[in-house]
Amino acid sequence: MFSRLGRFVVRFPWLVIAAWLIAIVAVVATAPKLTATTDQSDFLPSHYESIQAMDLQQKAFPNSTTPAALIVFERADGAPLTETDSATIVNAANQLAGQNIKDVTAIQATPPSENRLVQIAAVDMTKVTNPSDTRQSDAVKALRTALKQDVNGTGLKAGVTGTAAQTLDQTESGNKALAIIMFATIGLILVLLLLIFRSPVLALLPIIVIVGVFMLVGGLVADVSHAFDLKIDSSVQTLLSVVLFGVGTDYILFLMFRYRERLRAGEDPKTAMVSSVARVGEAITSAAAAVIIAFGALTLSTLGMYRSLGPALAIAVAVTLLAGLTLVPAIVSLLGTKVFWPSKAWQKEPTGARFGAAGAALGRRPGVFAAVSGGVLLILGIFALNFHPTFDMTSSSTSNASESVVYQKELLKGMPAGTTQPSQVYLQSGNGPLTTAETDNFKSALAVKGVGQVSEAKLSDDKTIAEYQVTLSDSPESDAALKTVKGPLRDAAHAAAPAGDKAYVGGMTSVFVDFQAAMNRDYMVVFPVAAVLIMIVLALLLRSFVAPWYLMASVFLGFAATLGAAVLVFQHLRGDSGLIFMLPLIMYLFVVALGTDYNILMVARLREEAREGKDPHQAAALALRHTGPTVAAAGVILAGTFASMMLSGNDMMSQMGFAISVGIAIAAFVMAMFFTPAVTALIGRKAWWPGHGGDAREVDLDSEWARLDPERGTARR
Known part of the structure; x- marks a missing residue:
């Protein structure tokens, strides 16, 4: 299939390019504007108490609002x-x-x-x-x-x-962060590709392609969001840009490294591109499928934030994959070897001394490599047990120097921290109009530990619903405030409601409490479903029942190690009270999904070498020698792309950028480069059961190891 696709693209490159240009113009011209929301209550289902309280407010007190x-x-x-x-x-x-x-x-x-x-x-x-x-x-x-x-x-x-000022500062901070991230990302990609290929043409190619893809994806996401009334989180634009530039560059790298390899093997440029699409197509399609499945699994989330983010990112990856298999080969087939201009290095096979030596060492002692790399992942993973989520979105999503953050802190000199965002408690009568005694008694019951002030009851027109403004002693998004609402305040309100009446605790703190419950549920559903589906993709790619199990185990170790590294740096070394509550799911999106790309690329090459008759140790050594440079280059670019988020100036983006970039680095340089091939070598041909890794054949082992590590010469396996 991929061979036929490659032949079609190479035969009709102008047709393919024209089709892409028409699609971009048509979608951009007709798509509605992509809007985002910062109101976290937009993302919760209606059965949560905070949303029921909000509905009751709109029904009984439509004009009652907290000061903007x-x-x-x-x-x-x-x-x-x-x-x-x-x-x-x-x-x-x-x-x-x-x-x-x-x-x-x-x-x-x-x-x-x-x-x-x-x-x-x-x-x-x-x-x-x-x-x-x-x-x-x-x-x-x-x-x-x-x-x-x-x-x-x-x-x-x-x-x-207050709310309106915080929204303004968050928006301005987000726009600044997006500009910084885009500039840093493009600059990083240009510099790294220039260093790798020494060609301005090839360095600019991903930028040009991805900018076009970004325009198309933005329009498609807007169309889908409008059609299905999806709530898009305000961070989606930043995440889309980083995903597109990171993943898009990775897929183009995978293709171009193989294209260069086929040219060195003596194929003419057009044949080399067809061969590259045929050989790499299955691997990057499987990698993209794993990412799309991981993102798509978010539709199972109870949170609208993730139900909309998942499809948006899945669309981005799908379009990027299509561009990598059609648009890029079409452009390169027109340029031919000029894509490497002015460098001539593509004509010569590199000695590959570093990766050859590393591959030879891994092939000889896979147990040592598996133990060391697995030990690093395990040690970092232990720190993940201390992960503490925080819901402080106000200060973490904007600069500490912004006016809203500065004066919220000044407010604490004399006012309860909850003054800017008081909670609302409602008492709804099931027995006719509420009496003064009932409203007064209920008010007294709300004065629990953690509550600074409780207002007088405000009655609805029919006097069947009472509203109380409850000012918490702690900042509305703080752990202490969440603990107060989740426990004492809700318990007291429910217990104090007279027989036949109902009490509801609302407000932003209550929303965060329900957010926490919804996310705990999502962890138990989304992660396992995504893991099973990704394992199916791996099984189909590798024609193996065994390999997907240890590959997913390595991905889980990588996830735990990444979370542990973030906990170590931000909670232990920097002294933060916790990490942003959405970090595990964001890490799942990028570390598990994108990190699987490198595992797939490495194991696909392992299987290719095994099918050519290499024994498991040789296959692992050769896979590292040939695929190591690709994984290293892609890992540096993708990790660097996400690391640019740390330049945004706010804690939320810094934490996300650090965690994802470290996770990608772990996935590329620990998991895919050493742990996975070492474990595969240890398991041997059983790794490909019930398929086979190739027919055994007699091989001069000494000459093979000498070729892999020429500096050491002949050595024992």
């Missing part, structure tokens, strides 16, 4: 606010309200905190539901500009925080 923003005032010298300062703050709030800033509906100053270190003004804004609606963000910008003028010369300082 908070203005935090304090003295510039840090001293307590005087009566004069407080009066100045009230006057400043009134002046801001009088300026009629667009989409600011009300500004109301509150009394100073008990210690008089801070005073706040609550800002109501036009309610927005569409994630692409920038009215609140624009209002925050105008408010910040006007605020600077109002406090100038008063001895006060002030800043805007």
Whole structure:
């Protein structure tokens, strides 16, 4: 099949290129705008308590909203606010309200905190539901500009925080991060490909192809999201760009390394490309299938965030694979050997001394290599047991220097940490209108440990539903706040509801509590299903029942080692309270799925060598010699691509970039390069059962080892 595809592409390259250009233009021109949401409640199913509370609020209190923003005032010298300062703050709030800033509906100053270190003004804004609606963000910008003028010369300082301000700062931080990542990724790919192939033509080829693929994928994802009403997380654009550049470059590398090998074997350029597609096509298709399955398995998630992210990334990989098998061969078939210009190094077979020596050593002592590489994975994996998830999305998804983060911390000098995002508790009567005694008793019951303030009850028009604003003592996304809502607050609310009544705890902290429960469920469903499906792909590729088991075991070790490395660096060495809660699933997406690529590439070459009659030790040695450079180059580029996320300036992207880049490095340089071939050599021909690794034949072992490691000459196996 792949041979026929290669012949068609090489025979009709202009037709293939034209088809791609028409597809890109048509999809981009007709696709709706891809919008993203930052509202985490959009991703939870309706049976969770936080969503039921939200539905009840919309039914009974449609106009009841938490202030969109908070203005935090304090003295510039840090001293307590005087009566004069407080009066100045009230006057400043009134002046801001009088300026009629667009989409600011009300500004109301509150009394100073008990210690008089801070005073706040609550800002109501036009309610927005569409994630692409920038009215609140624009209002925050105008408010910040006007605020600077109002406090100038008063001895006060002030800043805007709260939901709308945090959303603005997160968006700006995300856009900056995307620009940095794109620039760093493209620069890294160019530099590394120049070093590997010494050709500007080949260095630019992946960039040009992937930019076109990125445009096509963006349009297709927007079409699918619009058609199925999928909620796209705000990080999808960044992840799509990194996946496309990383995976796309990998697939092009796999093809070009084999193309160069066939040219050196004496084939003409067109025949060499057909041979390359035929030989590499099955391996990269299987690798892509494993990645697509891993991403597609996310549709089993209860979280809309992952149900939409999975198909988006699966589409990206599928289109990238198609480009790697058709568009790239078509372009290269037109260029021929000019694709390597001006370098002539492609004409000469490299000595491969390093990889030849490493392959020879592995072939002689596979047990040592398996024990050392497996030991490294196991030791790092032990640290994964200390993984602690954190839901602090506010500070971790933007710069610590952003105004919303700075003034949220200033707010803590005098106000409960939950002031910016109070929780809502609802009491719904099943026995007619609520009485004053019932609402008062229920309010008293909510004053549990971890709760700073509880407001008076606000009754619905028919007096059957009461709403309480509950300000937590801790930051809404903190571990302590989640613990309060999950335990004492929900328990107290449910227990205090009179017979026949129901109580619901809502708000963002409650959403995070339910998020945690949903993710624990997903870990038990998505991971096993994906593992089984990937094993089926491996079994079909390798025609083996044995190999998929130890390959998946090595992938699991790689996953644990990656998580352990992140825990070691961020929790133990840097002292962070935890890692971002979505990190294990993100690692699953990239480390398990993409890391499997390298295993597949290495084992496919192992099987190829075995089918040519090499014994298991020789096959492992030759596979490392020939495939090691490809895996190393691809691993460096993909790991470097993800490492660029660490330049974004926020903790969430830094943690994700570190974990994924380390995971890819482990997958390439420990798992695929040493652990997998060493274990395969130890198992021997049984690794290919019930198939066979090739017919045994007599081989001059001494000459084989001398060819693999010429510096050492003849050696015993």
